[in-house]
Amino acid sequence: MERMTARKRSVWWRRLVLGAALSMLPGLALAHPHGWIDMSMRVIIDDDGRVEALHQRWRMDPFYSLVLLEELGRAQGEESLEQRLDLLGMEIRDTLAPQGYFTELHHGEAAVGLGEVREYTVMERDGRVEFIFLLPLETPLLLENEPLVYRVFDPTYYIEILHEENGEGPSDDALVLTGAESRCSTRILPADPDPAKIAQAARLDITDEAPDGLGRYFAETGEIQCDA
Amino acid sequence: MRRMTGAVWLGGLAGLFVVAGLIWLFQGGAQAISLQVVAWQRDLHRALTLAITELSGAPSPAAWATLLGISFGYGVFHAAGPGHGKAVLTTYLLSQGGALRRALALSCAASLLQALVAITLVAVLVHGLGWLTRQAMGSVVWVEQASFFMVTLLGLWLCWRAVRQLRRTPAAASVGAAATIASHDHEHQHHHHDHCGCGSAHHVDPRQAADWRTALATVVAIGIRPCSGGVLLLGAASLLGQFWVGVSAVLVMAAGTALAVSALALASVMARGWAERRLARQASGSGVQRMVGWAALAGGLTIVLLGVSLSVAGVSSPSRDPLLTPGAERSGQSQGDEAPAPRTSPFG
Numbered sequence: 001m002e003r004m005t006a007r008k009r010s011v012w013w014r015r016l017v018l019g020a021a022l023s024m025l026p027g028l029a030l031a032h033p034h035g036w037i038d039m040s041m042r043v044i045i046d047d048d049g050r051v052e053a054l055h056q057r058w059r060m061d062p063f064y065s066l067v068l069l070e071e072l073g074r075a076q077g078e079e080s081l082e083q084r085l086d087l088l089g090m091e092i093r094d095t096l097a098p099q100g101y102f103t104e105l106h107h108g109e110a111a112v113g114l115g116e117v118r119e120y121t122v123m124e125r126d127g128r129v130e131f132i133f134l135l136p137l138e139t140p141l142l143l144e145n146e147p148l149v150y151r152v153f154d155p156t157y158y159i160e161i162l163h164e165e166n167g168e169g170p171s172d173d174a175l176v177l178t179g180a181e182s183r184c185s186t187r188i189l190p191a192d193p194d195p196a197k198i199a200q201a202a203r204l205d206i207t208d209e210a211p212d213g214l215g216r217y218f219a220e221t222g223e224i225q226c227d228a
Numbered sequence: 229m230r231r232m233t234g235a236v237w238l239g240g241l242a243g244l245f246v247v248a249g250l251i252w253l254f255q256g257g258a259q260a261i262s263l264q265v266v267a268w269q270r271d272l273h274r275a276l277t278l279a280i281t282e283l284s285g286a287p288s289p290a291a292w293a294t295l296l297g298i299s300f301g302y303g304v305f306h307a308a309g310p311g312h313g314k315a316v317l318t319t320y321l322l323s324q325g326g327a328l329r330r331a332l333a334l335s336c337a338a339s340l341l342q343a344l345v346a347i348t349l350v351a352v353l354v355h356g357l358g359w360l361t362r363q364a365m366g367s368v369v370w371v372e373q374a375s376f377f378m379v380t381l382l383g384l385w386l387c388w389r390a391v392r393q394l395r396r397t398p399a400a401a402s403v404g405a406a407a408t409i410a411s412h413d414h415e416h417q418h419h420h421h422d423h424c425g426c427g428s429a430h431h432v433d434p435r436q437a438a439d440w441r442t443a444l445a446t447v448v449a450i451g452i453r454p455c456s457g458g459v460l461l462l463g464a465a466s467l468l469g470q471f472w473v474g475v476s477a478v479l480v481m482a483a484g485t486a487l488a489v490s491a492l493a494l495a496s497v498m499a500r501g502w503a504e505r506r507l508a509r510q511a512s513g514s515g516v517q518r519m520v521g522w523a524a525l526a527g528g529l530t531i532v533l534l535g536v537s538l539s540v541a542g543v544s545s546p547s548r549d550p551l552l553t554p555g556a557e558r559s560g561q562s563q564g565d566e567a568p569a570p571r572t573s574p575f576g
Contacts, residue, residue: 033270034457061274062281063464067361070467074360092551099550127281154550160270195259 033160035064039152040164040171043224045179050140051148051224054103055178058131058161065129089122092131101135102154102161104216108146113138143184143226153219162220163188175222184226193217265305272302273457280461280477284468299477303484306455312538313338313450314492316379316531320446321496323527324386325520331493334443336486341451343482345371346458347475354463355471361463362552368456373539375453380535382449386442386528394521397514
Protein backbone atom coordinates (compact mmCIF):
# COMPACT_ATOMS: atom_id res chain seq x y z
CA MET A 1 0.00 0.00 0.00
CA GLU A 2 2.76 2.38 1.01
CA ARG A 3 4.68 1.32 -2.06
CA MET A 4 1.85 2.23 -4.37
CA THR A 5 1.48 5.74 -3.03
CA ALA A 6 5.18 6.40 -3.35
CA ARG A 7 5.14 5.19 -6.91
CA LYS A 8 2.13 7.30 -7.68
CA ARG A 9 3.85 10.32 -6.20
CA SER A 10 6.85 9.84 -8.41
CA VAL A 11 4.65 9.60 -11.48
CA TRP A 12 2.65 12.60 -10.34
CA TRP A 13 5.78 14.65 -9.82
CA ARG A 14 7.13 13.82 -13.25
CA ARG A 15 3.82 14.67 -14.83
CA LEU A 16 3.70 17.97 -13.00
CA VAL A 17 7.01 19.04 -14.46
CA LEU A 18 6.28 17.78 -17.94
CA GLY A 19 2.75 19.12 -17.95
CA ALA A 20 3.83 22.54 -16.78
CA ALA A 21 6.42 22.72 -19.52
CA LEU A 22 4.18 21.39 -22.27
CA SER A 23 1.29 23.62 -21.31
CA MET A 24 3.39 26.51 -22.51
CA LEU A 25 3.89 25.08 -25.98
CA PRO A 26 0.52 25.98 -27.50
CA GLY A 27 1.01 29.66 -26.88
CA LEU A 28 4.40 29.83 -28.48
CA ALA A 29 3.27 30.83 -31.94
CA LEU A 30 0.73 33.34 -30.68
CA ALA A 31 2.71 36.43 -31.53
CA HIS A 32 1.46 39.95 -31.81
CA PRO A 33 1.84 42.03 -34.98
CA HIS A 34 5.02 44.00 -35.53
CA GLY A 35 3.63 46.46 -37.99
CA TRP A 36 0.37 47.64 -39.39
CA ILE A 37 -1.36 48.82 -42.53
CA ASP A 38 -4.24 51.27 -42.68
CA MET A 39 -6.39 50.12 -45.55
CA SER A 40 -9.14 51.76 -47.53
CA MET A 41 -11.27 49.87 -49.99
CA ARG A 42 -13.17 51.16 -52.98
CA VAL A 43 -15.49 48.66 -54.62
CA ILE A 44 -15.74 49.37 -58.36
CA ILE A 45 -19.13 48.62 -59.85
CA ASP A 46 -19.69 48.75 -63.61
CA ASP A 47 -22.64 50.20 -65.51
CA ASP A 48 -24.53 46.91 -65.35
CA GLY A 49 -24.35 46.94 -61.54
CA ARG A 50 -21.73 44.21 -61.39
CA VAL A 51 -18.75 44.30 -59.08
CA GLU A 52 -15.67 44.61 -61.27
CA ALA A 53 -12.72 45.17 -58.99
CA LEU A 54 -11.49 46.12 -55.53
CA HIS A 55 -9.41 49.27 -55.45
CA GLN A 56 -7.26 49.12 -52.31
CA ARG A 57 -4.99 51.63 -50.69
CA TRP A 58 -2.57 50.38 -48.04
CA ARG A 59 -0.81 52.89 -45.81
CA MET A 60 2.24 51.32 -44.13
CA ASP A 61 2.94 52.27 -40.52
CA PRO A 62 5.54 55.02 -39.86
CA PHE A 63 8.40 52.67 -38.92
CA TYR A 64 7.95 50.27 -41.76
CA SER A 65 7.69 53.27 -44.09
CA LEU A 66 10.92 54.69 -42.66
CA VAL A 67 12.74 51.44 -43.23
CA LEU A 68 11.46 51.16 -46.81
CA LEU A 69 12.38 54.76 -47.59
CA GLU A 70 15.85 54.22 -46.11
CA GLU A 71 16.28 51.40 -48.55
CA LEU A 72 15.09 53.45 -51.52
CA GLY A 73 17.29 56.38 -50.57
CA ARG A 74 20.37 54.21 -50.27
CA ALA A 75 19.89 52.25 -53.47
CA GLN A 76 22.63 52.72 -56.05
CA GLY A 77 21.84 53.72 -59.61
CA GLU A 78 20.48 56.58 -61.64
CA GLU A 79 16.80 56.00 -61.10
CA SER A 80 14.81 58.79 -59.56
CA LEU A 81 12.94 58.20 -56.32
CA GLU A 82 9.83 57.96 -58.47
CA GLN A 83 11.25 55.05 -60.44
CA ARG A 84 12.48 53.34 -57.31
CA LEU A 85 9.04 53.59 -55.79
CA ASP A 86 7.71 51.94 -58.95
CA LEU A 87 10.23 49.13 -58.57
CA LEU A 88 9.19 48.72 -54.95
CA GLY A 89 5.59 48.50 -56.08
CA MET A 90 6.47 45.75 -58.52
CA GLU A 91 8.29 43.87 -55.83
CA ILE A 92 5.39 44.09 -53.42
CA ARG A 93 2.98 43.05 -56.18
CA ASP A 94 5.15 40.05 -57.07
CA THR A 95 5.33 38.97 -53.44
CA LEU A 96 1.62 39.37 -52.88
CA ALA A 97 0.42 37.76 -56.13
CA PRO A 98 0.98 34.13 -55.07
CA GLN A 99 -0.65 34.94 -51.73
CA GLY A 100 -3.83 36.23 -53.34
CA TYR A 101 -3.01 39.82 -52.38
CA PHE A 102 -4.00 38.97 -48.80
CA THR A 103 -7.59 39.35 -49.99
CA GLU A 104 -10.31 36.81 -49.41
CA LEU A 105 -13.61 37.36 -51.18
CA HIS A 106 -16.91 35.56 -50.78
CA HIS A 107 -20.29 35.95 -52.43
CA GLY A 108 -22.73 34.41 -50.03
CA GLU A 109 -21.04 31.10 -49.24
CA ALA A 110 -19.04 30.78 -52.45
CA ALA A 111 -15.45 31.94 -52.80
CA VAL A 112 -14.93 34.51 -55.55
CA GLY A 113 -11.93 34.17 -57.88
CA LEU A 114 -9.57 37.10 -58.19
CA GLY A 115 -7.62 38.23 -61.24
CA GLU A 116 -4.12 39.61 -61.59
CA VAL A 117 -3.14 43.07 -60.42
CA ARG A 118 -1.89 45.14 -63.37
CA GLU A 119 -2.50 48.65 -62.13
CA TYR A 120 -0.63 49.65 -59.01
CA THR A 121 1.42 52.48 -57.66
CA VAL A 122 3.55 53.28 -54.64
CA MET A 123 3.91 56.77 -53.23
CA GLU A 124 5.14 58.51 -50.15
CA ARG A 125 2.84 60.88 -48.30
CA ASP A 126 3.51 62.42 -44.87
CA GLY A 127 6.23 59.91 -44.11
CA ARG A 128 4.00 56.97 -44.91
CA VAL A 129 4.53 54.66 -47.86
CA GLU A 130 1.28 53.90 -49.68
CA PHE A 131 0.67 50.94 -51.94
CA ILE A 132 -2.35 51.44 -54.15
CA PHE A 133 -3.61 48.70 -56.45
CA LEU A 134 -6.59 47.62 -58.47
CA LEU A 135 -7.54 44.00 -57.86
CA PRO A 136 -9.99 42.81 -60.52
CA LEU A 137 -12.45 39.99 -60.00
CA GLU A 138 -11.96 37.01 -62.31
CA THR A 139 -15.37 37.76 -63.80
CA PRO A 140 -17.65 40.68 -62.97
CA LEU A 141 -20.17 39.65 -60.37
CA LEU A 142 -23.82 40.59 -60.05
CA LEU A 143 -24.58 40.73 -56.34
CA GLU A 144 -28.36 40.34 -56.38
CA ASN A 145 -29.50 39.44 -52.89
CA GLU A 146 -26.38 37.75 -51.62
CA PRO A 147 -23.86 39.96 -49.81
CA LEU A 148 -20.27 40.34 -51.03
CA VAL A 149 -17.92 39.77 -48.11
CA TYR A 150 -14.19 40.42 -48.03
CA ARG A 151 -11.35 40.07 -45.56
CA VAL A 152 -7.86 41.46 -46.04
CA PHE A 153 -5.18 40.03 -43.79
CA ASP A 154 -1.60 38.86 -43.54
CA PRO A 155 -2.00 35.19 -42.57
CA THR A 156 1.11 35.29 -40.39
CA TYR A 157 -0.28 38.28 -38.47
CA TYR A 158 3.17 39.87 -38.64
CA ILE A 159 1.45 42.88 -40.16
CA GLU A 160 -2.02 43.82 -39.02
CA ILE A 161 -4.28 45.15 -41.74
CA LEU A 162 -7.28 47.17 -40.61
CA HIS A 163 -9.53 49.73 -42.24
CA GLU A 164 -8.60 53.40 -41.86
CA GLU A 165 -10.07 54.70 -38.64
CA ASN A 166 -10.67 58.01 -36.98
CA GLY A 167 -10.42 57.12 -33.32
CA GLU A 168 -13.96 55.88 -32.88
CA GLY A 169 -14.14 53.34 -35.65
CA PRO A 170 -13.65 52.95 -39.38
CA SER A 171 -13.54 56.24 -41.30
CA ASP A 172 -16.28 57.08 -43.73
CA ASP A 173 -13.99 56.54 -46.69
CA ALA A 174 -12.59 53.23 -45.43
CA LEU A 175 -15.13 51.38 -47.55
CA VAL A 176 -16.89 53.10 -50.43
CA LEU A 177 -18.67 52.05 -53.60
CA THR A 178 -18.04 53.73 -56.93
CA GLY A 179 -20.64 53.82 -59.60
CA ALA A 180 -23.07 52.11 -57.27
CA GLU A 181 -26.70 52.73 -57.08
CA SER A 182 -28.21 53.78 -53.81
CA ARG A 183 -29.75 50.37 -53.24
CA CYS A 184 -26.40 49.05 -52.03
CA SER A 185 -25.18 49.40 -48.46
CA THR A 186 -21.86 48.65 -46.81
CA ARG A 187 -20.63 47.86 -43.35
CA ILE A 188 -17.38 46.92 -41.63
CA LEU A 189 -17.53 44.30 -38.90
CA PRO A 190 -14.74 44.25 -36.33
CA ALA A 191 -12.87 41.03 -35.72
CA ASP A 192 -14.35 38.87 -32.99
CA PRO A 193 -11.71 36.22 -32.46
CA ASP A 194 -12.72 33.05 -30.67
CA PRO A 195 -10.02 32.31 -28.07
CA ALA A 196 -10.34 28.56 -28.49
CA LYS A 197 -9.95 28.71 -32.27
CA ILE A 198 -6.93 30.95 -31.94
CA ALA A 199 -5.31 28.64 -29.45
CA GLN A 200 -5.89 25.82 -31.92
CA ALA A 201 -4.48 27.80 -34.83
CA ALA A 202 -1.44 28.71 -32.76
CA ARG A 203 -0.94 25.08 -31.83
CA LEU A 204 -1.24 23.95 -35.44
CA ASP A 205 1.29 26.53 -36.55
CA ILE A 206 3.99 24.77 -34.59
CA THR A 207 3.65 21.61 -36.61
CA ASP A 208 3.09 23.72 -39.72
CA GLU A 209 -0.26 22.13 -40.44
CA ALA A 210 -2.45 25.17 -40.08
CA PRO A 211 -4.29 25.78 -43.35
CA ASP A 212 -4.35 29.46 -42.62
CA GLY A 213 -2.56 31.36 -39.94
CA LEU A 214 -3.56 33.51 -37.07
CA GLY A 215 -4.12 36.65 -39.14
CA ARG A 216 -7.52 35.58 -40.42
CA TYR A 217 -9.00 35.54 -36.93
CA PHE A 218 -8.02 39.14 -36.33
CA ALA A 219 -9.24 40.43 -39.68
CA GLU A 220 -12.12 42.83 -40.10
CA THR A 221 -14.92 41.86 -42.42
CA GLY A 222 -16.24 44.22 -45.09
CA GLU A 223 -19.72 43.58 -46.42
CA ILE A 224 -21.58 44.94 -49.43
CA GLN A 225 -25.27 44.19 -49.70
CA CYS A 226 -27.43 45.20 -52.64
CA ASP A 227 -31.18 44.79 -52.79
CA ALA A 228 -32.52 43.30 -55.97
CA MET B 229 -11.98 -4.06 2.20
CA ARG B 230 -14.01 -4.30 -0.98
CA ARG B 231 -16.28 -1.47 0.10
CA MET B 232 -13.17 0.53 0.84
CA THR B 233 -11.87 0.03 -2.69
CA GLY B 234 -15.22 1.14 -4.07
CA ALA B 235 -15.06 4.32 -2.04
CA VAL B 236 -11.54 4.98 -3.27
CA TRP B 237 -12.68 4.46 -6.85
CA LEU B 238 -15.64 6.79 -6.38
CA GLY B 239 -13.44 9.38 -4.75
CA GLY B 240 -10.90 9.08 -7.51
CA LEU B 241 -13.55 9.45 -10.15
CA ALA B 242 -14.99 12.53 -8.46
CA GLY B 243 -11.50 13.96 -8.14
CA LEU B 244 -10.90 13.32 -11.82
CA PHE B 245 -14.03 15.23 -12.76
CA VAL B 246 -13.06 18.16 -10.57
CA VAL B 247 -9.56 18.27 -12.04
CA ALA B 248 -10.90 17.98 -15.59
CA GLY B 249 -13.30 20.81 -14.86
CA LEU B 250 -10.54 22.96 -13.44
CA ILE B 251 -8.31 22.29 -16.45
CA TRP B 252 -11.16 23.16 -18.78
CA LEU B 253 -11.85 26.39 -16.88
CA PHE B 254 -8.19 27.23 -16.73
CA GLN B 255 -7.65 26.59 -20.42
CA GLY B 256 -10.61 28.73 -21.40
CA GLY B 257 -9.43 31.44 -19.07
CA ALA B 258 -5.85 31.21 -20.28
CA GLN B 259 -6.98 31.43 -23.88
CA ALA B 260 -9.10 34.49 -23.19
CA ILE B 261 -6.23 36.08 -21.28
CA SER B 262 -3.68 35.36 -23.98
CA LEU B 263 -6.02 36.95 -26.52
CA GLN B 264 -6.30 40.01 -24.32
CA VAL B 265 -2.53 40.11 -23.97
CA VAL B 266 -2.15 40.08 -27.76
CA ALA B 267 -4.59 42.98 -27.99
CA TRP B 268 -2.67 44.97 -25.38
CA GLN B 269 0.65 44.21 -27.05
CA ARG B 270 -0.73 45.39 -30.34
CA ASP B 271 -2.00 48.65 -28.82
CA LEU B 272 1.26 49.22 -26.97
CA HIS B 273 3.25 48.53 -30.11
CA ARG B 274 1.29 51.17 -31.98
CA ALA B 275 1.59 53.63 -29.11
CA LEU B 276 5.34 53.03 -28.96
CA THR B 277 5.78 53.71 -32.68
CA LEU B 278 3.80 56.91 -32.41
CA ALA B 279 5.60 57.98 -29.21
CA ILE B 280 9.03 57.69 -30.83
CA THR B 281 7.82 59.48 -33.94
CA GLU B 282 6.45 62.25 -31.75
CA LEU B 283 9.60 62.47 -29.67
CA SER B 284 11.73 62.91 -32.78
CA GLY B 285 9.54 65.81 -33.81
CA ALA B 286 9.21 67.65 -30.49
CA PRO B 287 11.30 66.28 -27.61
CA SER B 288 9.83 67.22 -24.24
CA PRO B 289 9.92 65.72 -20.74
CA ALA B 290 6.31 64.71 -21.19
CA ALA B 291 7.07 62.92 -24.46
CA TRP B 292 9.97 61.12 -22.77
CA ALA B 293 7.81 60.07 -19.83
CA THR B 294 5.18 58.76 -22.22
CA LEU B 295 7.73 56.83 -24.23
CA LEU B 296 9.40 55.21 -21.23
CA GLY B 297 6.07 54.37 -19.64
CA ILE B 298 4.86 52.70 -22.81
CA SER B 299 8.18 50.86 -23.20
CA PHE B 300 7.92 49.46 -19.69
CA GLY B 301 4.36 48.30 -20.26
CA TYR B 302 5.31 46.80 -23.59
CA GLY B 303 8.14 44.91 -21.87
CA VAL B 304 5.80 43.52 -19.23
CA PHE B 305 3.24 42.34 -21.75
CA HIS B 306 5.83 41.08 -24.14
CA ALA B 307 6.95 38.79 -21.35
CA ALA B 308 3.41 37.93 -20.33
CA GLY B 309 2.80 36.82 -23.86
CA PRO B 310 4.27 33.76 -25.45
CA GLY B 311 7.95 33.12 -25.85
CA HIS B 312 10.18 30.12 -25.84
CA GLY B 313 12.51 31.82 -23.37
CA LYS B 314 9.98 31.62 -20.59
CA ALA B 315 9.09 28.03 -21.37
CA VAL B 316 12.76 27.06 -21.19
CA LEU B 317 13.40 29.05 -18.03
CA THR B 318 10.34 27.70 -16.25
CA THR B 319 11.16 24.14 -17.21
CA TYR B 320 14.73 24.65 -16.10
CA LEU B 321 13.73 26.01 -12.70
CA LEU B 322 10.96 23.45 -12.17
CA SER B 323 13.11 20.49 -13.06
CA GLN B 324 16.58 21.52 -11.95
CA GLY B 325 15.72 23.54 -8.89
CA GLY B 326 17.38 26.67 -7.66
CA ALA B 327 17.22 29.27 -4.96
CA LEU B 328 14.87 32.22 -5.26
CA ARG B 329 17.79 34.55 -5.75
CA ARG B 330 19.13 32.44 -8.59
CA ALA B 331 15.73 32.48 -10.27
CA LEU B 332 15.61 36.27 -10.06
CA ALA B 333 19.16 36.65 -11.37
CA LEU B 334 18.42 34.31 -14.27
CA SER B 335 15.29 36.21 -15.28
CA CYS B 336 16.95 39.61 -15.12
CA ALA B 337 20.10 38.48 -16.91
CA ALA B 338 18.16 36.84 -19.73
CA SER B 339 15.95 39.91 -20.23
CA LEU B 340 18.89 42.28 -20.20
CA LEU B 341 20.91 40.10 -22.57
CA GLN B 342 18.00 40.08 -25.02
CA ALA B 343 17.99 43.88 -25.08
CA LEU B 344 21.78 44.07 -25.38
CA VAL B 345 21.80 41.66 -28.32
CA ALA B 346 19.23 43.81 -30.16
CA ILE B 347 21.23 46.97 -29.44
CA THR B 348 24.49 45.31 -30.51
CA LEU B 349 22.93 43.96 -33.70
CA VAL B 350 21.81 47.43 -34.75
CA ALA B 351 24.97 49.17 -33.54
CA VAL B 352 27.29 46.75 -35.34
CA LEU B 353 25.31 45.82 -38.45
CA VAL B 354 23.57 49.12 -39.20
CA HIS B 355 25.90 51.73 -37.72
CA GLY B 356 29.15 49.80 -38.06
CA LEU B 357 28.77 47.84 -41.29
CA GLY B 358 26.23 50.09 -42.96
CA TRP B 359 23.57 47.45 -43.42
CA LEU B 360 19.98 48.41 -44.06
CA THR B 361 17.63 48.11 -41.11
CA ARG B 362 15.62 45.56 -43.02
CA GLN B 363 18.72 43.44 -43.56
CA ALA B 364 19.49 43.63 -39.85
CA MET B 365 15.95 42.47 -39.14
CA GLY B 366 16.53 39.57 -41.49
CA SER B 367 19.58 38.54 -39.50
CA VAL B 368 17.36 37.98 -36.46
CA VAL B 369 16.19 34.76 -38.09
CA TRP B 370 19.73 33.40 -37.89
CA VAL B 371 20.37 34.50 -34.35
CA GLU B 372 17.04 32.90 -33.53
CA GLN B 373 18.10 29.58 -35.04
CA ALA B 374 21.31 29.76 -33.01
CA SER B 375 19.21 30.28 -29.91
CA PHE B 376 17.01 27.26 -30.67
CA PHE B 377 20.09 25.16 -31.30
CA MET B 378 21.55 26.23 -27.97
CA VAL B 379 18.28 25.39 -26.23
CA THR B 380 18.52 21.89 -27.70
CA LEU B 381 22.11 21.55 -26.53
CA LEU B 382 21.18 22.81 -23.08
CA GLY B 383 18.44 20.19 -22.88
CA LEU B 384 20.86 17.43 -23.89
CA TRP B 385 23.34 18.62 -21.31
CA LEU B 386 20.68 18.59 -18.60
CA CYS B 387 19.62 15.09 -19.63
CA TRP B 388 23.17 13.84 -19.50
CA ARG B 389 23.67 15.34 -16.05
CA ALA B 390 20.42 13.86 -14.81
CA VAL B 391 21.31 10.41 -16.10
CA ARG B 392 24.71 10.62 -14.49
CA GLN B 393 23.18 11.67 -11.20
CA LEU B 394 20.59 8.90 -11.40
CA ARG B 395 23.28 6.31 -11.96
CA ARG B 396 25.19 7.56 -8.95
CA THR B 397 22.17 7.54 -6.69
CA PRO B 398 21.96 4.38 -4.58
CA ALA B 399 19.11 2.30 -5.85
CA ALA B 400 18.24 -0.07 -3.05
CA ALA B 401 20.64 0.68 -0.25
CA SER B 402 18.48 2.65 2.12
CA VAL B 403 15.55 1.16 3.89
CA GLY B 404 12.13 2.57 3.05
CA ALA B 405 9.33 2.67 0.60
CA ALA B 406 11.04 4.76 -2.02
CA ALA B 407 14.11 2.56 -2.13
CA THR B 408 11.90 -0.47 -2.57
CA ILE B 409 10.21 0.90 -5.64
CA ALA B 410 13.44 2.20 -6.94
CA SER B 411 14.95 -1.26 -7.00
CA HIS B 412 11.68 -2.72 -8.18
CA ASP B 413 11.28 -0.30 -11.01
CA HIS B 414 14.79 -0.20 -12.21
CA GLU B 415 16.36 -3.59 -12.12
CA HIS B 416 19.01 -2.45 -14.52
CA GLN B 417 20.41 -0.30 -11.74
CA HIS B 418 21.09 -3.28 -9.51
CA HIS B 419 24.71 -3.72 -10.36
CA HIS B 420 25.38 -0.28 -9.03
CA HIS B 421 24.73 -0.77 -5.38
CA ASP B 422 27.90 -2.66 -4.78
CA HIS B 423 30.07 0.35 -5.09
CA CYS B 424 27.46 2.96 -4.46
CA GLY B 425 25.69 1.43 -1.53
CA CYS B 426 26.49 4.12 0.91
CA GLY B 427 22.99 5.27 1.71
CA SER B 428 22.47 8.96 2.02
CA ALA B 429 26.14 9.84 2.17
CA HIS B 430 25.86 10.88 -1.46
CA HIS B 431 23.07 13.25 -0.63
CA VAL B 432 23.38 16.35 -2.72
CA ASP B 433 21.44 19.46 -1.99
CA PRO B 434 19.29 19.85 -5.10
CA ARG B 435 19.87 23.56 -4.95
CA GLN B 436 23.55 22.97 -5.48
CA ALA B 437 22.93 20.28 -8.05
CA ALA B 438 21.83 22.93 -10.47
CA ASP B 439 25.16 24.61 -10.81
CA TRP B 440 25.98 27.99 -12.25
CA ARG B 441 27.21 26.61 -15.57
CA THR B 442 23.81 25.32 -16.66
CA ALA B 443 22.31 28.53 -15.33
CA LEU B 444 24.66 30.55 -17.50
CA ALA B 445 23.91 28.34 -20.49
CA THR B 446 20.19 28.91 -19.92
CA VAL B 447 20.63 32.67 -19.83
CA VAL B 448 22.67 32.67 -23.04
CA ALA B 449 20.43 30.19 -24.88
CA ILE B 450 17.29 32.22 -24.27
CA GLY B 451 18.78 35.72 -24.02
CA ILE B 452 20.70 35.59 -27.30
CA ARG B 453 17.48 35.81 -29.27
CA PRO B 454 16.44 39.40 -29.88
CA CYS B 455 12.92 40.41 -30.77
CA SER B 456 12.73 41.50 -34.42
CA GLY B 457 10.39 44.20 -33.17
CA GLY B 458 13.18 45.53 -30.96
CA VAL B 459 15.54 45.64 -33.95
CA LEU B 460 12.92 47.44 -36.03
CA LEU B 461 12.37 49.94 -33.23
CA LEU B 462 16.09 50.65 -32.87
CA GLY B 463 16.56 50.87 -36.62
CA ALA B 464 13.65 53.24 -37.07
CA ALA B 465 14.78 55.35 -34.11
CA SER B 466 18.23 55.59 -35.73
CA LEU B 467 16.68 56.68 -39.01
CA LEU B 468 14.91 59.44 -37.11
CA GLY B 469 18.27 60.40 -35.63
CA GLN B 470 17.16 59.13 -32.22
CA PHE B 471 19.27 56.04 -31.69
CA TRP B 472 19.65 56.75 -27.97
CA VAL B 473 15.93 57.20 -27.59
CA GLY B 474 15.59 53.73 -29.07
CA VAL B 475 18.26 52.33 -26.76
CA SER B 476 16.53 53.81 -23.69
CA ALA B 477 13.20 52.42 -24.82
CA VAL B 478 14.64 48.93 -25.36
CA LEU B 479 16.41 48.95 -21.98
CA VAL B 480 13.28 50.07 -20.14
CA MET B 481 11.42 47.37 -22.04
CA ALA B 482 13.93 44.83 -20.71
CA ALA B 483 13.21 46.03 -17.18
CA GLY B 484 9.52 45.39 -17.76
CA THR B 485 10.26 41.97 -19.21
CA ALA B 486 12.54 41.14 -16.27
CA LEU B 487 9.74 42.01 -13.85
CA ALA B 488 7.22 39.74 -15.53
CA VAL B 489 9.65 36.87 -16.07
CA SER B 490 10.84 37.12 -12.46
CA ALA B 491 7.29 36.63 -11.25
CA LEU B 492 7.02 33.49 -13.37
CA ALA B 493 10.43 32.26 -12.20
CA LEU B 494 9.54 32.76 -8.53
CA ALA B 495 6.30 30.88 -9.06
CA SER B 496 8.23 27.96 -10.61
CA VAL B 497 10.71 27.84 -7.75
CA MET B 498 7.95 27.94 -5.16
CA ALA B 499 6.00 25.23 -6.98
CA ARG B 500 9.07 23.06 -6.97
CA GLY B 501 9.77 23.77 -3.30
CA TRP B 502 6.24 22.77 -2.42
CA ALA B 503 6.47 19.55 -4.40
CA GLU B 504 9.83 18.74 -2.84
CA ARG B 505 8.52 19.22 0.69
CA ARG B 506 5.56 16.96 -0.03
CA LEU B 507 7.87 14.39 -1.48
CA ALA B 508 10.26 14.54 1.47
CA ARG B 509 7.39 13.67 3.79
CA GLN B 510 6.58 10.57 1.75
CA ALA B 511 9.95 9.11 0.91
CA SER B 512 13.40 8.58 2.31
CA GLY B 513 16.46 10.61 1.37
CA SER B 514 17.59 8.50 -1.53
CA GLY B 515 14.03 8.15 -2.75
CA VAL B 516 13.66 11.90 -2.92
CA GLN B 517 16.99 12.09 -4.64
CA ARG B 518 15.94 9.61 -7.30
CA MET B 519 12.76 11.48 -8.00
CA VAL B 520 14.65 14.73 -8.18
CA GLY B 521 16.90 13.01 -10.68
CA TRP B 522 13.93 11.81 -12.72
CA ALA B 523 12.45 15.27 -12.63
CA ALA B 524 15.73 16.71 -13.87
CA LEU B 525 15.74 14.18 -16.71
CA ALA B 526 12.13 14.96 -17.63
CA GLY B 527 12.98 18.66 -17.61
CA GLY B 528 16.02 18.12 -19.81
CA LEU B 529 13.96 16.10 -22.28
CA THR B 530 11.27 18.78 -22.34
CA ILE B 531 13.88 21.43 -23.13
CA VAL B 532 15.29 19.25 -25.94
CA LEU B 533 11.76 18.88 -27.27
CA LEU B 534 11.27 22.65 -27.10
CA GLY B 535 14.54 23.33 -28.87
CA VAL B 536 13.88 20.85 -31.66
CA SER B 537 10.27 21.85 -32.26
CA LEU B 538 11.24 25.52 -32.31
CA SER B 539 14.00 24.90 -34.84
CA VAL B 540 11.50 23.12 -37.04
CA ALA B 541 8.71 25.66 -36.55
CA GLY B 542 11.11 28.59 -36.62
CA VAL B 543 11.71 28.08 -40.32
CA SER B 544 8.17 29.14 -41.07
CA SER B 545 7.82 31.66 -38.28
CA PRO B 546 6.85 35.13 -39.42
CA SER B 547 9.92 36.98 -38.26
CA ARG B 548 10.51 38.60 -41.63
CA ASP B 549 8.09 40.93 -43.24
CA PRO B 550 5.59 39.24 -45.49
CA LEU B 551 5.28 42.09 -47.99
CA LEU B 552 8.74 41.82 -49.45
CA THR B 553 10.03 38.38 -48.52
CA PRO B 554 9.28 36.17 -51.48
CA GLY B 555 6.80 33.50 -50.43
CA ALA B 556 7.52 29.80 -50.60
CA GLU B 557 5.70 29.44 -53.90
CA ARG B 558 7.78 32.14 -55.42
CA SER B 559 11.19 30.82 -54.50
CA GLY B 560 10.92 28.25 -57.28
CA GLN B 561 10.48 30.92 -59.93
CA SER B 562 13.20 32.46 -62.02
CA GLN B 563 15.66 34.82 -60.43
CA GLY B 564 14.60 37.50 -62.91
CA ASP B 565 11.60 38.29 -60.75
CA GLU B 566 13.76 38.95 -57.72
CA ALA B 567 14.38 42.34 -56.25
CA PRO B 568 16.97 44.63 -57.80
CA ALA B 569 20.43 43.97 -56.43
CA PRO B 570 20.75 46.71 -53.80
CA ARG B 571 17.58 45.59 -52.08
CA THR B 572 18.44 41.92 -51.82
CA SER B 573 19.23 41.00 -48.27
CA PRO B 574 22.53 39.19 -47.73
CA PHE B 575 20.50 36.37 -46.29
CA GLY B 576 18.41 35.95 -49.39
